[in-house]
Amino acid sequence: DTAVSQTPKYLVTQMGNDKSIKCEQNLGHDTMYWYKQDSKKFLKIMFSYNNKELIINETVPNRFSPKSPDKAHLNLHINSLELGDSAVYFCASSLAVSGPGSTDTQYFGPGTRLTVL
Amino acid sequence: LAKTTQPISMDSYEGQEVNITCSHNNIATNDYITWYQQFPSQGPRFIIQGYKTKVTNEVASLFIPADRKSSTLSLPRVSLSDTAVYYCLVGVRGGFKTIFGAGTRLFVKA
Numbered sequence: 001d002t003a004v005s006q007t008p009k010y011l012v013t014q015m016g017n018d019k020s021i022k023c024e025q026n027l028g029h030d031t032m033y034w035y036k037q038d039s040k041k042f043l044k045i046m047f048s049y050n051n052k053e054l055i056i057n058e059t060v061p062n063r064f065s066p067k068s069p070d071k072a073h074l075n076l077h078i079n080s081l082e083l084g085d086s087a088v089y090f091c092a093s094s095l096a097v098s099g100p101g102s103t104d105t106q107y108f109g110p111g112t113r114l115t116v117l
Numbered sequence: 118l119a120k121t122t123q124p125i126s127m128d129s130y131e132g133q134e135v136n137i138t139c140s141h142n143n144i145a146t147n148d149y150i151t152w153y154q155q156f157p158s159q160g161p162r163f164i165i166q167g168y169k170t171k172v173t174n175e176v177a178s179l180f181i182p183a184d185r186k187s188s189t190l191s192l193p194r195v196s197l198s199d200t201a202v203y204y205c206l207v208g209v210r211g212g213f214k215t216i217f218g219a220g221t222r223l224f225v226k227a
Binding site: 004035041042043044045090092105106107108109110111 | 151153155158159160161162163166202204216217219220
């Protein structure tokens with residue numbers, strides 16, 4: 001029944017490694033997002049995909065590469081991990097807005113806590 | 118995108134009504150006001166959204182004055198479990214780009 005799921009929940013790795021975080025939503029939404037929440041709890045959008053097409057890339061280093069194989073999945077691959085990448089990464093999804101009365105409420109996953117040593 | 122300003126933190130006691138005000142002086146005509154709640158170790162959760170006047174649901178009420186330059190989230194009779202961070206967002210529906218500010222940390226005490 002989980003609407004937006006992420007794996008893994010925790011990820012501990014060494015600097016320089018490459019890792020991936022997976023996200024899946026079963027809500028039938030058209031849009032998916034990746035956010036980063038740092039130690040100061042600021043939540044910043046990184047990427048947004050609409051119907052598998054990248055529509056927002058918020059000045060994120062090239063080491064971060066999102067991939068959307070289909071509308072229900074948005075994965076995040078990170079190359080050459082750095083200490084500053086340590087954070088909680090949230091995936092979210094929303095229904096595409098169409099017409100009055102619609103809403104673009106975002107549904108968030110449980111987050112992936114990434115720790116780079 | 119309109120910038121929002123909220124108090125950094127607020128304290129309250131169980132059973133009280135809590136009002137959190139958000140300023141958004143540069144709100145545009147097509148912008149909606151949305152509030153999210155985030156508990157520790159969880160992702161944000163939608164609470165309420167509105168455009169003008171008053172919106173109420175089973176969780177909260179949202180008051181928006183005529184000039185729409187601010188909004189107030191009202192939580193009736195808070196409990197300990199309402200301790201969370203509350204974010205005010207302003208933006209166009211379907212704009213895809215969502216800007217979360219620092220939020221307001223609400224501490225509810227027994």
